[in-house]
Amino acid sequence: MEGITQRAFKMWVPLALTGLLQLGLPAVADDVVPAEYTRDYVEEVLNESVNTNTLFASQDLISNGRFTQRRINQPDTQYDTFRVPIEIALADRSQSIRPFVRTGFGLLKVTGGATSVDGRGLNDFSVTKLVTVSSGFGAYFDIAEGLSIAPAVVVSYSHLRNDYDFNNPYSRDVLETKYGEFYNWGLDLFTYTPQMRIVYERPLTTGCFRYTVAVSQLFNDSFHSGSANVKINSSSGLVSNRVEYQHDLGVSLASAALALQPFFQWGNISGKAASGLNFVNMFEVGADWIFKFKEKFGPLSAVYVGASYVSGDNFEGYHIGLGGRF
Numbered sequence: 001m002e003g004i005t006q007r008a009f010k011m012w013v014p015l016a017l018t019g020l021l022q023l024g025l026p027a028v029a030d031d032v033v034p035a036e037y038t039r040d041y042v043e044e045v046l047n048e049s050v051n052t053n054t055l056f057a058s059q060d061l062i063s064n065g066r067f068t069q070r071r072i073n074q075p076d077t078q079y080d081t082f083r084v085p086i087e088i089a090l091a092d093r094s095q096s097i098r099p100f101v102r103t104g105f106g107l108l109k110v111t112g113g114a115t116s117v118d119g120r121g122l123n124d125f126s127v128t129k130l131v132t133v134s135s136g137f138g139a140y141f142d143i144a145e146g147l148s149i150a151p152a153v154v155v156s157y158s159h160l161r162n163d164y165d166f167n168n169p170y171s172r173d174v175l176e177t178k179y180g181e182f183y184n185w186g187l188d189l190f191t192y193t194p195q196m197r198i199v200y201e202r203p204l205t206t207g208c209f210r211y212t213v214a215v216s217q218l219f220n221d222s223f224h225s226g227s228a229n230v231k232i233n234s235s236s237g238l239v240s241n242r243v244e245y246q247h248d249l250g251v252s253l254a255s256a257a258l259a260l261q262p263f264f265q266w267g268n269i270s271g272k273a274a275s276g277l278n279f280v281n282m283f284e285v286g287a288d289w290i291f292k293f294k295e296k297f298g299p300l301s302a303v304y305v306g307a308s309y310v311s312g313d314n315f316e317g318y319h320i321g322l323g324g325r326f
Contacts, residue, residue, distance in 0.1 A: 067317025075113030121168025236273035256291035279313035
């Protein structure tokens, strides 16, 4: 093999940054890859970690999730997420314009591995951890009976840390020696997310039907990095369609009326997150148990307990969530 193609390099060098590791190809240690190419690809792969916390978090609940991406001839990539989203209404639901404040906190851990390129020695492993906090605002505008729009803007600060183990002779001699600046780094960035939701809901038999379309654009911009070759300045998009039906069960538990809310959601990912994750469509199905208080329990009018299953190309996982309505 005369030299290494960009495709081969793309498959085994920078993927170690976030655990998105593909089938390695043999290479010559003295090969040269343009620095601008590696920087572009590193930025692309970083978006996988930065955007995962948003893309895999459709439930508006405090949620814990675990997701697995199957890899050919490589260890699977594991995603562990924890989110605390909070939306506080600043007006009564009877008003036609209802501003709200949105804030949140999230954790993400991505664990992946790579077999030795030349087949000698142990697998390498990469762990990338993300901590993020967010804050924003928006408003619901009623435009017809049962139909409203909800523009919002959210700003998030995230800190990432990548730790990579060089466990075989090839990775120590080539990856660590020649491309060490792409591994074991820290990164700070801001993500700016304008969003528009369209919500339609109407009473149906003994419950309520709701359909929501949400369009979000995530703009990522790093401002501090432990490596000059690790940075982000890019965007990704997410369009989701969610159908849910809240069915009142006609029974009570203590002072709370019970309801069941099954839902289905389809999401389409575009931009750098799609290329980093290697898929564009996500499907989610799940249900929430809802406990509606007859009188407010402190600031809460209802408590939600739910779970869902998520799937995509060579990808699957679950959410378990707990939340409330203020």
